[in-house]
Amino acid sequence: MFFHAHPDDEALLTGGTMARLAQEGHRVVLVVATAGELGLSARQTDLGAVRTREAHASARVLGCARVEFLGYRDSGLEGRRRHGFARADVGEAAERLAELLHEERADLLTTYDPNGGYGHPDHVQVHRVGTLAAELAGTPRVWEATVDRTRLLRGLRLARLIRRFDLTPFEKTYTAHHEITHSVDVRQYAHVKRAAMAAHATQTTGGESTRTLAALLKLPPPLFRLILGTEWYVERKRLRA
C-alpha cells in the first residue's frame, strides 16, 4: 500500500516501484490523503475533481488494483488552511488508513520521511499518520519514500554552474545517503513512470513547483532514466513486535 499526500506524488516519488511491484504480480493499492485542490495550476475551477481523475489515470498506468482517497483537504504549501490535512486529527486519520491496511492485509506501507521531503505540511502529516496507522494495523513493513539528499545536492551543485541559486533550503530536505536502506532500481519502468507523471496534466502548467513536473517530462529518455530511475526508501524498524 502506497500512501501519498496529493495526486502526482505517487508518480514522482514511488511510481517506478509501484509499476515494478505490479508487474511482478503484487497487489498494489494507492491511498491519497487529499485531492490536491490547492495545487498550482493554470486551471483553477474544480481542480480537486480533475486531479482526482488524474490520480486514477496515473494509477491505471502504474497497474494499481485499487485507489482510495481519504477525503482530506489540501493544506497548501504554507499550511495555513485551517481544515487541511496537515491539521487533521492524526489518530482519526491513522484509524481510517489502518482499516484499509487491515482490509488489504497489506504487508508493506510506504509513507514519507519525517521532513516530509521538502517540508510540505501535508507530507509531514503523511509521515505521522502512516507511522501510526502501520502500528495500529500491525503492518510488518514501513518504508519511508524519500530522495537521496547527497545525490540531490550533487545534482543541484552541477545545476548551479548554469544558474546561481541558494542551496541552503535543500540541505535539510529528504534523507542523507547513509540513512537510506533501499535504493530501488526502476530504470526498466521509467517509461511507465513517465506516462504516470504525464497523466497529471494540470500539474505541468502554472506555478513554480508544477513546472518541475513539466521540466522532468521534457528530459530526453536516457536522462530521465538517469535522474528518475532510482527510488529511495528508509525502512523503519517497528517499535513493537
Ligand SMILES: [Zn+2]
Ligand atoms: Zn504533495
